[in-house]
Amino acid sequence: xxxxxxxxxxxxxxxxxxxxxxxxxxxxxxxxxxxxxxxxxxxxxxxxxxxxxxxxxxxxxxxxxxxxxxxxxxxxxxxxxxxxxxxxxxxxxxxxxxxxxxxxxxxxxxxxxxxxxxxxxxxxxxxxxxxxxxxxxxxxxxxxxxxxxxxxxxxxxxxxxxxxxxxxxxxxxxxxxxxxxxxxxxxxxxxxxxxxxxxxxxxxxxxxxxxxxxxxxxxxxxxxxxxxxxxxxxxxxxxxxxxxxxxxxxxxxxxxxxxxxxxxxxxxxxxxxxxxxxxxxxxxxxxxxxx
Numbered sequence: 001x002x003x004x005x006x007x008x009x010x011x012x013x014x015x016x017x018x019x020x021x022x023x024x025x026x027x028x029x030x031x032x033x034x035x036x037x038x039x040x041x042x043x044x045x046x047x048x049x050x051x052x053x054x055x056x057x058x059x060x061x062x063x064x065x066x067x068x069x070x071x072x073x074x075x076x077x078x079x080x081x082x083x084x085x086x087x088x089x090x091x092x093x094x095x096x097x098x099x100x101x102x103x104x105x106x107x108x109x110x111x112x113x114x115x116x117x118x119x120x121x122x123x124x125x126x127x128x129x130x131x132x133x134x135x136x137x138x139x140x141x142x143x144x145x146x147x148x149x150x151x152x153x154x155x156x157x158x159x160x161x162x163x164x165x166x167x168x169x170x171x172x173x174x175x176x177x178x179x180x181x182x183x184x185x186x187x188x189x190x191x192x193x194x195x196x197x198x199x200x201x202x203x204x205x206x207x208x209x210x211x212x213x214x215x216x217x218x219x220x221x222x223x224x225x226x227x228x229x230x231x232x233x234x235x236x237x238x239x240x241x242x243x244x245x246x247x248x249x250x251x252x253x254x255x256x257x258x259x260x261x262x263x264x265x266x267x268x269x270x271x272x273x274x275x276x277x278x279x280x281x282x283x284x285x286x287x288x289x290x291x
Contacts, residue, residue: 012076014026016068199254
């Protein structure tokens with residue numbers, strides 16, 4: 001079988017790997033054994049031609065990524081915990097929804113409010129208003145990630161994130177998936193969720209330029225939320241292009257800020273963590289290969 005495109009994310013004490021039609025989650029259990037779960041899924045971008053159109057597919061893929069990620073988080077939380085009490089889908093859904101609301105306030109409304117204060121005091125034009133809004137937003141985002149990186153649980157999550165990237169690099173280099181081989185690769189990868197989030201922040205600056213400058217503060221905030229699917233769709237296409245053509249200087253420049261940010265969101269993993277990532281990747285690949 002030809003090489004297939006793989007992606008993934010870190011979960012609690014484990015790694016999720018996605019292939020075109022399957023996903024696998026490998027988790028290190030308290031007894032040190034590795035638990036692996038594999039499931040088949042069919043993307044809506046394949047079921048419906050409309051959902052597979054340029055720019056639209058990015059929004060659909062993002063939605064599916066959240067759904068698969070939630071399932072993987074529930075599984076990893078239940079497999080890695082020593083308590084008998086299990087995390088339910090409702091509990092995780094509530095947490096995700098609450099996180100989205102808080103994120104919209106912190107990363108959308110607060111930068112907008114601060115930029116509005118600057119605009120009134122300095123008499124900024126529409127261009128500089130949105131530039132300052134973007135700079136403040138990116139600063140808050142980076143500061144947030146740096147603060148998270150000091151938490152022990154998040155440190156381990158970032159290590160598994162590094163293990164995921166390294167194992168995918170090893171696979172894409174057509175080397176045998178062993179701990180020794182995986183350890184030779186970097187933790188940074190151009191097709192990363194961190195890269196996508198930063199692309200969204202940069203792309204949003206351009207789109208927000210078209211929001212009427214004379215609009216009220218709340219109307220500007222509403223416009224920003226409405227434009228999110230459009231910005232996500234464009235950012236997804238940029239991510240795919242930069243990942244596919246990373247050897248080209250233009251796409252290296254586009255990917256560079258996200259790659260630098262991955263120095264915060266990824267860390268060097270232990271051998272045990274790499275083993276988990278390898279098991280997840282093998283499970284996803286084998287499922288795809290046998291279907």
